[in-house]
Amino acid sequence: MGALIRAADAAMSVDDALVSRARTGDAGAFGVLVDTRIDRCYRLAWSILSNDADAADATQDALVAAWRQLPRLRDTSAFDGWLNRIVANAALMARRRRVRLREVSVSPAYPGEEAPQPEPAQDPLARTPMDDVVDNDALGRAFDRLRPKDRMILVLHHVEERPVAEIARSLGIPVGTAKWRLHAARGALEKAMEAEA
């Protein structure tokens, strides 16, 4: 346990050092920070935009904005929460732009497209209808129907496995509010599942 804590502390101090160097204009240090965070940032942006290209653009906008504004960040240990907010804001703004352009996403029709593969046979006695719903990505489709802020907090909690307290810090809200939002998002997801079940 002690070794784990020391390793975590060491990783934290390395990150702090990188952030400090990047603040002073070291693009190489910032590149290392990007390497270790780009996937997470992309997933967060994708959770809001549900679109690969838009999520990539928003991630790029956010990380470049983070680089530009980094000298204004006073507390280097707050870097990750600060970065999460920038990514989330960039994605939300991108979403607004997309709404302005009235893009319409067209789902592929089966004719001419690759037909979905049937699910492998399962032991019906060992499974519940909800398990099937989860497996055939009905949950994913329900997720896509949620509000961006609900999707964001679900991804932070269930995909990125961030503790509620850290999510609260990232979003700049009290823990109680974060819990409430997470609860509400989960409720909305379950409600959306009703249409899929």
Add this chain to the structure above:
Amino acid sequence: MNAPRLTDAQISQALGAHVPDRAPAGLRERITGAVQTTTQQRPMPSLVVRATALGGLRRAEGSRPNRWTLVLVAAALVTLLAAAAIFIGSQRPALLSIQLDVSPTPAVTPTAHGSPTPPAVASTKLSWTKLALGEGSPQVAWLGDQFVLVDEDSGAVRTSTDGVSWHVLQPGDPDPGYAELLKGKFATWQDNVVGWWNPEEGTVGIANKPPITARDILRIVRPPAAPTVTTPWKGRIGSLAVGPKGIVAQVHSHLDWDAWVTTKLGPNWVSHYTGVDYKNGILKIGMDNGPGLNVVWADEGFLPGDYQDAGFGWYSPDGEQWTLMPAVPPSPDGDGVRGFLTGFGDVVGVSDGFIARGIDTACTSENGCAGMWFSSDGLTWRNIGNVPGGSDGLLLQWMGGALVTDGVGRFDFWTSEGLSELPMAEEVLAALTQPNPASGTPSGAAFGTGPLGLVTVSMDDQEVLVTRDGVDYRIQPMPAAMAADQANSRARPSVIVGERSVLVVLWSGTYEAPIPSLWRGTLEP
């Protein structure tokens, strides 16, 4: 009860498969290329010295005050105030008319759940009986001095002081609106119940546009007076506490400011947007095609704190007149989003005021830290400690103080003096199955507090923990038939603690057709 219940594992598994695992190839190079050609913005020299006083409020992580001293002080306070309550109880009418006194003299008992005189019996052994239950969707609570059982489907209401004899509420009976209370959330102190819910809850769905802001409805029950219904704030209640000093509510706006600004600037404002800044109650939208927009939040009927949904607090001595809590200084990082009520998430009433749990913004623990705050007047707050991992578990009223507990291992008891871990904690930790620390999976335990004490039903161990004071405790097996009644993993049990008995709602059946069972545990003589 109709929505499918998803487990954490199902959500994590399905979302993990649905959300892309990695950023697309080439994105990293695009970013680093853009960084090479982007100049960093250097801050202007500042004459303002960054305040560091906040650090003085923090204790080192893991350090705790002398726990036994605090327990003894709390116990002495409880005894003293209980004696006062007995005297006051003998002077007051049978049904308490709410007099939420803000005078310095404590006017009511410190016990949190309406029992001026703790039950004389010392036994903590429960004998269990399964009750016949016709309801399909039962909601049960201990309100004032009785159990209230509401069937969500039919709206039928039953009350009982002991869980044995039940009175079915008939048309014409005084009804404090229990059916509505139990639909939402509520807080209690003695005979006073404050419940809240939002009539738009059901309409804020997938297919409907969410409201820019919503108002929670507050129902205040003060027997024998008729309940009052108010909507004092433009916002939703995150947490609410009622205590001898009055009512405190933590409210947030549920505000979609982005959509709201669009109503001011039109749909194309994003094309010219350069940045947003919020200070001193003014939202400034920067634009590259003009001077931008300054929005005075108060002029629009909102309160400072709405932006970024940081929340704000209200205090009322009587449920009628409300005062906005003064804002606390912004956080040292100066980003303006953590300033107001940073340390204020959940709140409960305690014998000498209120205790709130919020964020310790300077916490470096991986799991975050809880900042604990006390207020004697509901308006001004002082930090009484910060604990790593303190956001785990629930914050509950108990013994005139506040208990942060997961019911099986964490038993942090807070008073205005600070933290004390209950003496039984270490032994219970070893005796009952604990949450999985790696996955954060909660244990299969449900718990509740009430006049009888703290009761935990551990389905993992098929045992029941009962303690009156956190010092003496009893862990006893539950009947096999009771354990068998919790066979539906999609619904958690609920534990409602009364004065001499405990009600436990268990769930079996399938997801599509859950079957509730109601068990009553009665103190043996």
